[in-house]
Amino acid sequence: MRLSKTSDGKRAVTNKHFCLFCGKAYSKMARYLEQMHQKETEVARALAFPKLSKMRRMQLDLLRKRGNHAHIEVMSAGKGILLPCKKSSELVNANDFMHCLQVKAVLHCHGLFKRKFLWKHMSRCNLARKCGPPPPGKTRIQAxxxxxxxxxxxxxxxxxxxxxxxxxxxxxxxxxxxxxVIKMGEHLYSKLGSDSTKHQYIRQKMREVGRLLLHSKNEGHLKTMSDFVIPANFPHVIRAVQHVSGFNAEKHNLRIPSLALKLGHSLKKIANIIECDAMISGQKETAQHARHFKQVYDTKWNEYISSPALRTLTEAKYNAPQLLPFTDDVRKLHMYLDDNQKKMVASFLQYPTTRTGPA
Known part of the structure; x- marks a missing residue:
């Protein structure tokens, strides 16, 4: 994935692409397809166009990108070679790349691009434009x-x-x-998924837990959510929640107290899910860990998280300044009421009725 250079600073030709039909890697993929797979229908269709023509080049590029996309299992395995359309001179993360695909489109480019530049490619991709105009915004195209x-x-x-x-x-x-986290999402979707207005709530809950897990991974103590429900890891869980919620040790309050309370409910829900799955599959040790975690949670969570969070919320309420209206605003309101009162009285006297007219 990294750009290679020769000793004199020039770009080295080390690109090898995977064949869509045999899975082998070659540097001159167009020549290889023409020599070895010319009987394939898609290759024959590409070779039917004149040499150096735009359609021939586009069809061969599509076959090359589809072959690289067929090699996508290296991403799930966590090892192997990824072949982006544009290499970088620096080391990059494989998760920063995404394929050019569309859900309802028959034709896909299948090219591998960086996420933040994918919107630019989609606006130029010939195959993507044939499928319709791309949606506005960078994140929508990524989604x-x-x-x-x-x-x-x-x-x-x-x-x-x-x-x-x-x-x-x-x-x-x-x-x-x-x-x-996926199981928690499935649980929430089974309960609330029928209402489309609750989808954002489900995403929010999953992202809250995902943010907590990401911080724990970076710290190196807890790698998965199943590690959170081990009673011996409860101190690490407390520190992770405090860090994500912005705990201030001097003032003993939280910058985002509502997030800490929400994470507590989500952790207990995940513990219940893990316990149920462990009991169904016969994993007694995992079920016992989840059960003991809930006991520790009921005893210690209020002391470390709930109490500071609720106190922070209460202090924010009674420390909020009471806003009084300006004198000019009160005067304008009274003048408006007086004027309207005079108009209504004159109207009632001019057009009397059985209810509003003079007796």
């Missing part, structure tokens, strides 16, 4: 291409669509890579 990716095993199509609508960042990648 569209993310939803077109193959649905991982164990994730329902409906939840995958909901996750793909999130902002494609490190938090979303963390959510996709953790089974417990």
């Amino acid at each position: 569209l291409c993310a939803y077109a990716q193959p649905v991982p095993e164990g994730v329902s199509q409906r939840l995958w669509k909901l996750i793909s609508a999130m902002t494609q960042d490190d938090i979303t990648d963390t959510i996709k890579g953790d089974r417990c």
